[in-house]
Amino acid sequence: MTKITNAERPLRKDAAQHRQQLLTAAVQVFNEQGMDASVTEIARVAGVGIGTLYRRFPTKEALVDALIREILSTTIQMARDAVRSPDGVGLERFLEASSAYQAEHAGYLRRLWNTDHEMVKTVRQLIARLLVDAKKHGLIRHDLTSTDLSLAMFSLLGVLEATLPVAPDAWRRHLDLLIAGMRPAAADLPHRALSPASLDKVLATHKASLRPE
Amino acid sequence: MTKITNAERPLRKDAAQHRQQLLTAAVQVFNEQGMDASVTEIARVAGVGIGTLYRRFPTKEALVDALIREILSTTIQMARDAVRSPDGVGLERFLEASSAYQAEHAGYLRRLWNTDHEMVKTVRQLIARLLVDAKKHGLIRHDLTSTDLSLAMFSLLGVLEATLPVAPDAWRRHLDLLIAGMRPAAADLPHRALSPASLDKVLATHKASLRPE
DNA sequence: GTCTAAGCGGAGTGATCGCTCCGTATAATG
DNA sequence: CATTATACGGAGCGATCACTCCGCTTAGAC
Numbered sequence: 001m002t003k004i005t006n007a008e009r010p011l012r013k014d015a016a017q018h019r020q021q022l023l024t025a026a027v028q029v030f031n032e033q034g035m036d037a038s039v040t041e042i043a044r045v046a047g048v049g050i051g052t053l054y055r056r057f058p059t060k061e062a063l064v065d066a067l068i069r070e071i072l073s074t075t076i077q078m079a080r081d082a083v084r085s086p087d088g089v090g091l092e093r094f095l096e097a098s099s100a101y102q103a104e105h106a107g108y109l110r111r112l113w114n115t116d117h118e119m120v121k122t123v124r125q126l127i128a129r130l131l132v133d134a135k136k137h138g139l140i141r142h143d144l145t146s147t148d149l150s151l152a153m154f155s156l157l158g159v160l161e162a163t164l165p166v167a168p169d170a171w172r173r174h175l176d177l178l179i180a181g182m183r184p185a186a187a188d189l190p191h192r193a194l195s196p197a198s199l200d201k202v203l204a205t206h207k208a209s210l211r212p213e
Numbered sequence: 214m215t216k217i218t219n220a221e222r223p224l225r226k227d228a229a230q231h232r233q234q235l236l237t238a239a240v241q242v243f244n245e246q247g248m249d250a251s252v253t254e255i256a257r258v259a260g261v262g263i264g265t266l267y268r269r270f271p272t273k274e275a276l277v278d279a280l281i282r283e284i285l286s287t288t289i290q291m292a293r294d295a296v297r298s299p300d301g302v303g304l305e306r307f308l309e310a311s312s313a314y315q316a317e318h319a320g321y322l323r324r325l326w327n328t329d330h331e332m333v334k335t336v337r338q339l340i341a342r343l344l345v346d347a348k349k350h351g352l353i354r355h356d357l358t359s360t361d362l363s364l365a366m367f368s369l370l371g372v373l374e375a376t377l378p379v380a381p382d383a384w385r386r387h388l389d390l391l392i393a394g395m396r397p398a399a400a401d402l403p404h405r406a407l408s409p410a411s412l413d414k415v416l417a418t419h420k421a422s423l424r425p426e
Numbered sequence: 427g428t429c430t431a432a433g434c435g436g437a438g439t440g441a442t443c444g445c446t447c448c449g450t451a452t453a454a455t456g
Numbered sequence: 457c458a459t460t461a462t463a464c465g466g467a468g469c470g471a472t473c474a475c476t477c478c479g480c481t482t483a484g485a486c
Contacts, residue, residue: 012432012483038473049435050475060474113375144390151372151387158371159364162326166414167407174364176402177357181394189389194380201379225453228463251443262465263445269463273444 019056021046023070026063030107035064068111072119074101079126088137091130092179095149099156099171106160113153114203124150141184145193150202152178232269234259236283239276243320248277281324285332287314292339301350304343305392308362312369312384319373326366327416337363354397358406363415365391 011019025046029037039060043053057063075098082094102109113120127149134140155178156171163170194202224232238259242250252273256266270276288311295307315322326333340362347353368391369384376383407415 014483015433018433036473039475040473043435051435051477052433054475055433058475141393148386148390151376151383152390154371154375155368155387155391156371158367158369158374161371162367163364163407163415166418167411169404170364170407170411170415173361173402173404173406174368176404177361177365177391177394179394180354180398180402181390181392183398185393185396189386189393191382191386191389193386194376194383198380198383202376202383205379225462227453231463249443252445253443256465264447264465265463267445271445 015056018046018048018052021048022053022056022063023066026067027105027107030064030067031105032107035108035110039063064108064111065115067105067108068115069117069119071102071105071109071112072115072117072123076119076122076126079123079130082130083126083133088134088139091127091134091140091149094127094130095152095175095179096172099160099175102157103160103164103168103171106157106164109157109160113150114205116204120203138184140182141188143188143193144182147194147196147199148182150199151194228269231259231261231265234261235266235269235276236279239280240318240320243277243280244318245320248321248323252276277321277324278328280318280321281328282330282332284315284318284322284325285328285330285336289332289335289339292336292343295343296339296346301347301352304340304347304353307340307343308365308388308392309385312373312388315370316373316377316381316384319370319377322370322373326363327418329417333416351397353395354401356401356406357395360407360409360412361395363412364407 010016022042026042029042029045033041039053040050042063043050046053053063057066078097078101079094082090082097084090085093102112124146128146131140131144131146131149135142135144156175159171159174223229235255239255242255242258246254252266253263255276256263259266266276270279291310291314292307295303295310297303298306315325337359341359344353344357344359344362348355348357369388372384372387
């Protein structure tokens with residue numbers, strides 16, 4: 001376990017600022033052009049040279065990873081907040097809040113779930129807790145599993161990627177539909193849920209890689 | 214309106230066969246590697262030279278278009294069949310059948326809906342008819358619109374792209390959830406549906422382009 | 427003010443891509 | 457067969473990408 005956090009040695013003041021400019025520029029450029037935007041463009045928007053980008057982030061993937069870590073960190077915080085919601089409404093609050101947040105980072109969301117940081121597992125555990133709580137209060141059908149919620153995230157991602165530039169709120173309507181489907185009902189869902197082990201494999205194999213195999 | 218269908222002049226026998234081999238190879242390669250697989254690889258799998266590929270399809274995009282046209286044609290046929298279903302079950306049958314079919318072509322599905330062929334409009338009109346019929350029989354909630362169904366297609370696409378290689382049937386579970394959400398319910402969905410005009414814009418802007426802007 | 431480790435910019439590298447060009451081969455016609 | 461329009465293969469072109477390398481600059485410690 002290597003220390004990932006900074007603390008190795010404080011960056012020089014200008015370097016630290018450039019690093020932040022690069023992250024900001026990357027968010028903007030990825031959102032505008034998608035993940036195969038060129039690093040040159042990101043450096044240009046950030047107002048620094050390519051060399052500077054590559055000293056701060058040894059590879060394009062490392063840059064994306066830094067962004068992903070930010071998103072995961074915020075998402076975890078949202079889930080923690082939601083856990084404290086009363087009456088089992090935490091799950092719905094989390095789905096709404098995290099989707100709204102993710103809508104601002106749709107350009108590179110495909111990378112979100114297949115990073116092997118333990119942060120992903122943390123999110124999933126928190127979601128599982130939210131699900132249990134929501135069921136306990138009778139808000140969600142008993143046969144819904146937490147793997148179903150992972151599929152729902154991919155589902156929302158599909159809608160986001162398609163609609164975002166033109167109809168930035170369309171995902172809300174789709175989330176309505178998903179939640180309506182999650183309500184308690186007379187009959188169980190016809191098909192079996194994805195097993196947690198399979199979901200792990202899904203996230204590991206998910207073909208969101210930046211570079212070809 | 215130019216004639217798009219063949220009939221210009223019959224291809225030489227070997228050429229016609231090579232054309233078919235190329236289409237078959239393209240389906241396989243796109244499914245295995247995604248849409249940015251190289252044309253060289255497709256030609257290799259088809260057992261022909263690159264030159265041959267480019268005489269048959271003047272551009273990579275034209276090759277993809279030919280595949281898309283096949284899918285749309287099959288999808289239209291499925292929708293027509295579904296329209297003849299009794300008791301308003303046509304919509305669900307269509308969603309299941311078309312998803313199962315699309316699962317076999319997930320590699321290039323993003324291209325499906327943003328081609329401006331009138332075939333896309335035909336599909337959407339047929340889906341609208343299926344929706345009306347399903348509502349008439351009380352199977353689907355009254356406040357569901359046909360734009361909601363378009364979003365559902367993007368949703369399924371997102372699930373397909375994430376899960377297909379590892380859990381080829383996972384989409385069925387998600388479709389269960391979507392359909393459960395479409396059932397009649399006491400309360401309307403909280404958010405307004407996407408307007409048809411906006412959906413048109415979504416399909417036109419959808420960033421599934423092969424080449425950069 | 428001096429010194430130096432740290433940071434900087436961007437031309438250049440190698441790989442890959444879609445696509446073209448042209449000398450060669452062959453199916454179809456009589 | 458002979459003829460010819462048609463089809464074929466694949467080396468090569470230009471563009472683009474992620475990434476490296478190195479001479480120059482500068483922040484910050486003394």
